[in-house]
Amino acid sequence: xxxxxxTLLLDKKKSLENIRRMVxxxxxxxxxxxxxxxxxxxxxxGAWFRDxxxxxITVSSFRMANYFANQGWQDIMVAFPANVLEIDRINExxxxxxxxxxxVNIDTVEALAHHLRHPVQLWLKIDTGYRRTGLxxxxxxxxxxxxxxxxQSEKLRFEGFVxxxxxxxxxxxxxxxxxxxNTSVYLLHMLRKRYMKQFPGLQLSIGDTPSCSILENLSGVxxxxxxxxxxxxxxxxxxxxxxxxxxxxxxxxPVVAKHPERGEIILYGGSVHFxxxxxxxxxxxxxxxxxxxxxxxxxxxxxEGIELVSLSQEHSIVKASPQQFDKYxxxxxxxxxxxxxxxxxxxxxxxxxxxxxxxxxxxxxxQQCELVS
Amino acid sequence: xxxxxxTLLLDKKKSLENIRRMVxxxxxxxxxxxxxxxxxxxxxxGAWFRDxxxxxITVSSFRMANYFANQGWQDIMVAFPANVLEIDRINExxxxxxxxxxxVNIDTVEALAHHLRHPVQLWLKIDTGYRRTGLxxxxxxxxxxxxxxxxQSEKLRFEGFVxxxxxxxxxxxxxxxxxxxNTSVYLLHMLRKRYMKQFPGLQLSIGDTPSCSILENLSGVxxxxxxxxxxxxxxxxxxxxxxxxxxxxxxxxPVVAKHPERGEIILYGGSVHFxxxxxxxxxxxxxxxxxxxxxxxxxxxxxEGIELVSLSQEHSIVKASPQQFDKYxxxxxxxxxxxxxxxxxxxxxxxxxxxxxxxxxxxxxxQQCELVS
Numbered sequence: 001x002x003x004x005x006x007t008l009l010l011d012k013k014k015s016l017e018n019i020r021r022m023v024x025x026x027x028x029x030x031x032x033x034x035x036x037x038x039x040x041x042x043x044x045x046g047a048w049f050r051d052x053x054x055x056x057i058t059v060s061s062f063r064m065a066n067y068f069a070n071q072g073w074q075d076i077m078v079a080f081p082a083n084v085l086e087i088d089r090i091n092e093x094x095x096x097x098x099x100x101x102x103x104v105n106i107d108t109v110e111a112l113a114h115h116l117r118h119p120v121q122l123w124l125k126i127d128t129g130y131r132r133t134g135l136x137x138x139x140x141x142x143x144x145x146x147x148x149x150x151x152q153s154e155k156l157r158f159e160g161f162v163x164x165x166x167x168x169x170x171x172x173x174x175x176x177x178x179x180x181x182n183t184s185v186y187l188l189h190m191l192r193k194r195y196m197k198q199f200p201g202l203q204l205s206i207g208d209t210p211s212c213s214i215l216e217n218l219s220g221v222x223x224x225x226x227x228x229x230x231x232x233x234x235x236x237x238x239x240x241x242x243x244x245x246x247x248x249x250x251x252x253x254p255v256v257a258k259h260p261e262r263g264e265i266i267l268y269g270g271s272v273h274f275x276x277x278x279x280x281x282x283x284x285x286x287x288x289x290x291x292x293x294x295x296x297x298x299x300x301x302x303x304e305g306i307e308l309v310s311l312s313q314e315h316s317i318v319k320a321s322p323q324q325f326d327k328y329x330x331x332x333x334x335x336x337x338x339x340x341x342x343x344x345x346x347x348x349x350x351x352x353x354x355x356x357x358x359x360x361x362x363x364x365x366x367q368q369c370e371l372v373s
Numbered sequence: 374x375x376x377x378x379x380t381l382l383l384d385k386k387k388s389l390e391n392i393r394r395m396v397x398x399x400x401x402x403x404x405x406x407x408x409x410x411x412x413x414x415x416x417x418x419g420a421w422f423r424d425x426x427x428x429x430i431t432v433s434s435f436r437m438a439n440y441f442a443n444q445g446w447q448d449i450m451v452a453f454p455a456n457v458l459e460i461d462r463i464n465e466x467x468x469x470x471x472x473x474x475x476x477v478n479i480d481t482v483e484a485l486a487h488h489l490r491h492p493v494q495l496w497l498k499i500d501t502g503y504r505r506t507g508l509x510x511x512x513x514x515x516x517x518x519x520x521x522x523x524x525q526s527e528k529l530r531f532e533g534f535v536x537x538x539x540x541x542x543x544x545x546x547x548x549x550x551x552x553x554x555n556t557s558v559y560l561l562h563m564l565r566k567r568y569m570k571q572f573p574g575l576q577l578s579i580g581d582t583p584s585c586s587i588l589e590n591l592s593g594v595x596x597x598x599x600x601x602x603x604x605x606x607x608x609x610x611x612x613x614x615x616x617x618x619x620x621x622x623x624x625x626x627p628v629v630a631k632h633p634e635r636g637e638i639i640l641y642g643g644s645v646h647f648x649x650x651x652x653x654x655x656x657x658x659x660x661x662x663x664x665x666x667x668x669x670x671x672x673x674x675x676x677e678g679i680e681l682v683s684l685s686q687e688h689s690i691v692k693a694s695p696q697q698f699d700k701y702x703x704x705x706x707x708x709x710x711x712x713x714x715x716x717x718x719x720x721x722x723x724x725x726x727x728x729x730x731x732x733x734x735x736x737x738x739x740q741q742c743e744l745v746s
Contacts, residue, residue, distance in 0.1 A: 003458075004458035004459050005434075005436070005456070005458070005459065038686065038687075060686065060687045061378075061687065063378070080629070080641070080687055080688070081629040081641075082629070083377070083378070083627045083629050083641045084703065084704050085376075085377035085627050085704055085706075086377050086378065104639075105630055105631065105703060107702065107703040107704070108629070108630075111703070111704065132639070132683075132688060132690065133629075133630045133632065133639045133688065136634075166685065254456045254458050256453070256454040256455070256477075256481070256506075257454045257477045257478055257481075258478065259506065262504070266454060266477075266506045268453070268454075268456045271650075271716060272716065272719050275644065276648060276649040276650060276716075277644075277649060310505075312539065313433065313715060314411075314433045314434065314453055315453070315505060315506065317505065329480065330480040330481055330484070331480070331484065333458075342686055343644060343645065343649075343686065346645050346686075347720075349736075363645075363722075364739075365739065366737075366739040
């Protein structure tokens with residue numbers, strides 16, 4: 001395999017191992033794994049999950065739902081406050097798959113009730129502390145109003161409550177993550193108790209990669225929806241969700257310039273390849289990626305004394321100790337572990353496995369590809 | 374025109390006016406305008422430049438060069454330290470267009486001299502203060518070495534020196550930008566003086582949007598290569614390169630949730646649409662975009678009391694005063710001026726003009742499209 005431009009490498013073995021671990025953890029806990037596919041957005045990576053017995057998935061847009069529906073997925077949750085402007089696409093999807101939508105307000109539920117032509121599974125998103133979006137768990141008046149509307153609808157089928165604890169991403173110790181998780185489960189249980197008589201089968205679904213990776217006990221809910229774990233990244237390593245060795249994607253970028261007077265190496269590969277997510281280092285500096293060395297079948301752990309410190313549109317700057325600096329020459333490919341694999345994958349629009357196989361990403365397909373199988 | 378998902382709107386009249394102003398400024402100064410097409414990356418927007426008599430362009434990758442070569446452009450500079458790993462593509466391009474490449478070291482020049490099969494115009498990139506990449510202007514020994522190598526090559530034709538003063542992007546006053554520009558021109562003149570006897574026709578090329586927008590006098594160089602001015606954005610407005618009214622692109626995003634208890638509106642539109650570039654506000658807060666209202670033929674100036682304050686992968690959070698908050702309902706489309714139009718355009722992969730016409734972006738085309746015309 002000869003690479004010559006910025007390329008996103010994927011170590012299939014690591015990814016399969018990440019999937020296997022999460023599948024087994026879900027089984028041990030007796031919860032359904034409905035993995036979030038927004039991280040990989042790839043037909044082929046999706047198929048790896050199917051081989052592990054996964055048959056229900058999560059996505060973040062109706063376009064993504066359509067793409068995976070065309071790949072044969074039949075049970076799809078769009079875990080994003082339903083955009084009622086896309087009602088035609090929602091109806092089209094609901095006509096052919098078991099479609100789960102999420103609402104956070106009565107307006108959306110009324111619009112769905114009015115315009116749906118096919119049955120749809122409805123989940124209400126609860127904000128248990130992240131404060132991005134969702135209904136507050138004590139907002140019983142709004143919840144009652146919504147669920148009364150649902151009961152009168154022939155098309156809306158109430159499934160239960162979903163939570164996304166995005167604030168676990170800001171934590172770096174297990175106890176904080178345990179506290180966040182316990183809080184959500186407690187609040188969800190109170191909601192279940194309140195509405196169980198009206199909706200006996202109602203389910204509880206949670207979904208962040210840090211909780212699902214770090215905590216052993218995930219019982220108390222019916223479903224988990226982690227996504228990032230399929231690849232992991234430096235952010236998850238920092239949180240404690242994974243080791244460096246679990247990170248299954250790695251950028252490969254050409255060395256185009258060297259500046260010995262300041263120990264800096266310039267790569268072809270910038271914010272249009274990596275995205276701009278960064279990690280604050282202990283010394284106050286900012287890192288956009290850790291450097292690894294390629295091996296015959298993958299890459300090493302991150303090297304010390306060398307770091308991706310700056311990104312512009314197509315360039316990046318690697319700061320290196322004299323020892324590391326001397327190892328690279330113009331025309332080499334350098335390996336970089338990404339800070340946020342979801343965004344890097346979205347920008348790179350495709351993968352090359354370490355065995356040299358090309359894998360699709362939804363963003364790399366022409367708009368019309370999503371319409372065909 | 375009925376939009377229902379995040380969409381990048383383009384006001385063609387504003388863009389044409391931005392192009393016209395830069396074309397006229399270049400003419401007044403007697404310099405060649407070689408606009409950087411990495412901002413728009415669009416065949417159709419490129420054609421607008423051609424209507425103004427522009428026939429030489431700048432791009433940031435060989436893939437982009439190929440795309441515009443297929444659109445009939447015959448004089449293309451790839452303003453990025455040449456990636457010698459792409460020698461096959463370089464040779465293919467050089468066989469059919471006047472291709473200008475940029476080098477910053479002897480290694481690249483030697484590799485090009487060895488592997489080129491067709492004539493290529495070579496520029497040396499000089500670092501006059503930005504400190505990203507480039508040869509230092511006083512590094513005569515390296516410059517001599519490179520230019521001796523060039524003289525012995527049958528394929529390399531030395532064109533001159535290029536500078537990109539990216540540090541103007543950090544300035545907000547005209548005097549600082551004037552100082553940066555004068556420094557570069559002075560250093561380039563010294564280089565020209567040193568090498569003019571050996572290369573009588575050698576040219577000087579500079580290229581940042583702030584200098585080219587703000588300064589009236591751009592004489593002293595042969596060529597300017599600004600790019601962002603075709604659309605401008607909030608970053609350029611902050612620098613002083615443009616007014617809000619000159620910004621020619623605007624995101625349109627669906628309102629999917631409202632949280633009155635904290636005055637926040639949730640949009641469908643996140644970092645996979647906007648990119649993560651932000652602007653630090655005077656009060657220490659961070660802005661990811663300014664909100665505008667749509668009018669019949671475009672949009673208004675930014676509103677006060679409402680701001681895009683947070684981005685995650687597909688969501689964003691708008692903070693609004695009670696008065697602004699009440700104006701929006703679920704299912705509305707909200708207008709947002711982007712912080713960095715180059716990155717937003719790259720992510721959005723296409724434009725819709727305010728008249729409803731769809732325009733391409735290289736990133737939205739399937740990989741194979743670039744090979745055909």
